[in-house]
Amino acid sequence: MGLVETLSGIESLLLQLGPIISVILIVLGGIVYGLAQTQPSDQRGKYITTAYAMIAGGIVVAAISGAATLIAQNSANLLK
Numbered sequence: 001m002g003l004v005e006t007l008s009g010i011e012s013l014l015l016q017l018g019p020i021i022s023v024i025l026i027v028l029g030g031i032v033y034g035l036a037q038t039q040p041s042d043q044r045g046k047y048i049t050t051a052y053a054m055i056a057g058g059i060v061v062a063a064i065s066g067a068a069t070l071i072a073q074n075s076a077n078l079l080k
Contacts, residue, residue, distance in 0.1 A: 018065025025058030
């Protein structure tokens with residue numbers, strides 16, 4: 001199995017799972033943020049930090065999923 005086939009497999013996996021994972025992370029981040037508001041102030045920061053990390057992770061996954069085709073094409077061209 002060549003590198004191009006491997007990159008194509010990774011690309012198709014990202015195109016299928018990426019948007020789903022992104023939405024899940026963003027929604028869970030919103031839920032955690034909402035639950036953080038019900039916590040005492042000494043624990044709220046931990047929950048809010050986790051919520052922000054989940055939302056940022058969802059945005060990063062969405063960006064990578066959106067650019068998966070471009071990333072795969074450029075990676076394949078580097079080895080030619």
